[in-house]
Amino acid sequence: MKYEFMKRTIEVASKGSGFVNPKPLYGAVLVKDNNIIGEGYFDGTKAEVAEIKAIKNSTENTQGASLYLNMEASLGNEDISVILKNGIKNIYFGILDPVLKGKTVNLLREKGIQVETGLLRDECEELNEIYIHYIKNGIPFVFTKWAMTLDGKLATRTGDSKWISNEDSLKFVHKLRQRVAAILVGENTVKLDNPMLNTRLDCPKISNPLRVIISKYGDxxxxxxxxxxxxxxxxxxxxxxxxxxxxxxxxxxxxxxxxKLEEKSGYIDFKDIVKALGKIGIDSLYIEGGGAILGSAFDSGIVNKVYAVVAPKIIGGKGAVTPVGGKGIEKMRDALVLKKVTHEIVGSDVIFKGYLY
Ligand SMILES: NC(=O)c1ccc[n+]([C@@H]2O[C@H](COP(=O)([O-])OP(=O)(O)OC[C@H]3O[C@@H](n4cnc5c(N)ncnc54)[C@H](OP(=O)(O)O)[C@@H]3O)[C@@H](O)[C@H]2O)c1
Incomplete structure (x- = not known):
């Protein structure tokens, strides 16, 4: 049951998606006699912390209850005394905070609360991969996503790409837009697709990422x-x-x-771009294309996570743009190999996910 409750904690924390950057997603689930009696999450505002919300929202007496938290949080003395007063005996954490490094965990143990860490560690790390990366490196966590046909094209030879993927895959794109601080496309994509690059989801609160366009001379x-x-x-x-x-x-x-950034051999270096975006508080960047921009991003080695949607369509065309242009590599042995690869079947599309660096 412990894992089920932590899974629910991750779902609850995700409700803050789009509103917490550059802070982490926090969720809290309060459990008594194997039943969830309270939930709370960080919504980006300065209101109470998730665990206090869960206690206040609880539908039953909290004496002897256990608290599930996806990540260690910075808890003040006041928060800890609320936890103690409400008779919480155990706290399960998914992961430690890279800044606190166990400080809150030690504090809670000193106060006599039983603490266990590392529950669904991988899932909790993925939930806050943006925060963890930004805190450690000061530059945004970079996602790339493209939708391609089975014959490896981003668009037809005339530049038409609406739509390669199916509607459910498109929903996945909008969830990613909701999550990230910024979305980036190249000049040709603006000219050919005239995209809005906003978040279109059927949910009560929408967060639009900052739209970033690379256009050397504003053309x-x-x-x-x-x-x-x-x-x-x-x-x-x-x-x-x-x-x-x-x-x-x-x-x-x-x-x-x-x-404005310096041109280097006719290009703006993606390493300079992520540094500059990190300095203005952008913790996450989703590069949506097209092929030239994606190629340039991979050439610079700044991509952390790849999503590739493959649709069972064939469009042909020697000149049709492919997902990753740029310089590329000469030898197969130098290929970028994704780690922790998974795939999800969404209708007739397949979404591949994997990590670099
Ligand atoms: N299926 C999908 O998921 C998807 C997503 C987005 C776009 N698309 C499609 O992709 C097509 C557009 O792709 P594209 O490759 O032609 O265009 P693009 O990547 O949108 O933009 C290319 C332009 O950006 C420049 N550029 C690239 N890297 C740069 C850098 N680091 N600094 C400065 N400038 C840089 C290129 O210069 P150079 O020409 O000198 O290299 C070129 O002028 C459209 O047909 C669109 O519909 C498909």
């Missing part, structure tokens, strides 16, 4: 959807330091921010 149409910004849908153009002043001013006038 995108003035009526592009990504240039329509409001309080909840913002855009940042990553441009060369050589962008024309008038073009930069045009974007600024439209309330679109511009980040």
């Amino acid at each position: 995108i149409p003035n009526d592009s959807n990504v240039l329509k910004v409001d309080d909840n849908t913002k855009t940042l153009i990553i441009a060369s330091t050589n962008i024309a002043k008038e073009r930069e001013n045009y974007f600024l006038h439209k309330k679109v921010n511009v980040m």
Whole structure:
């Protein structure tokens, strides 16, 4: 049952998805006599911590109950005394916080609470992989996702890519958009697809990622959807330091921010991009394409996690763009090999997931 309760804790913590960055997702589940009697999660606001919410929401007397938390949290004396007063005897943690490194766990043990750590460690680590990576490295955790046909194409030879994947795979994309702080595409994708790059999910609260466009000289149409910004849908153009002043001013006038970075051999180095984004608090970056941008990102070695949606369609075309362009490698022995590979079948599509670095 312990594992079932921690699984539920992860689900509860996920409710904060999109609202906590750059902080972690926290969930708390209170259990008595093998029944869940209270739940709480961190929603990004300064309200009570998840465990106190779970205690306050409990439907029964909490004496002798156990608390499940996906990650060690920073608990003050006041929080600990609420836990003690409510007779919580055991606390199960999924993982330790990389900053606290067991400080809260030791404090709780000193107060006589039984603590067990490491329950569903891998799942809890994946839930907060963004936070863990950002805290350790100061740069965003980078996801890539593409949808390709069975013959390995991102779009037809004319650049049409709507739609390669099925509707359920598209929902998965929007869940990822909800989770991350920023989404990035290249200039050609803006020109050919005119994407909105917002989150479209059937849920009560939506969070749109910052839309990041790589466009060295700002060569995108003035009526592009990504240039329509409001309080909840913002855009940042990553441009060369050589962008024309008038073009930069045009974007600024439209309330679109511009980040200027040095060109290196005609490109903006992805290593510089992630460093600069990390400095402005972006903890996670989802690179959606197209092929040239994805290729450049892989060439720079900044990609952490790959999602590839494969749809059972064949479109052919020698010139049709493939998922990863860029320089690539010469020898198979140098291929990037994904780790912890899993796959999920979504209708007739298959979604591969794996890690690099
Ligand atoms: N199926 C999917 O999941 C999916 C997702 C997104 C897009 N797409 C499709 O992909 C197609 C567009 O792909 P694409 O490869 O043509 O275009 P793209 O990747 O959107 O943009 C390419 C442009 O970005 C430039 N660029 C690449 N890396 C750069 C860097 N590090 N710094 C500065 N500039 C950089 C390229 O320059 P160079 O030309 O000099 O290399 C080129 O001008 C569209 O047809 C779209 O529909 C499909």
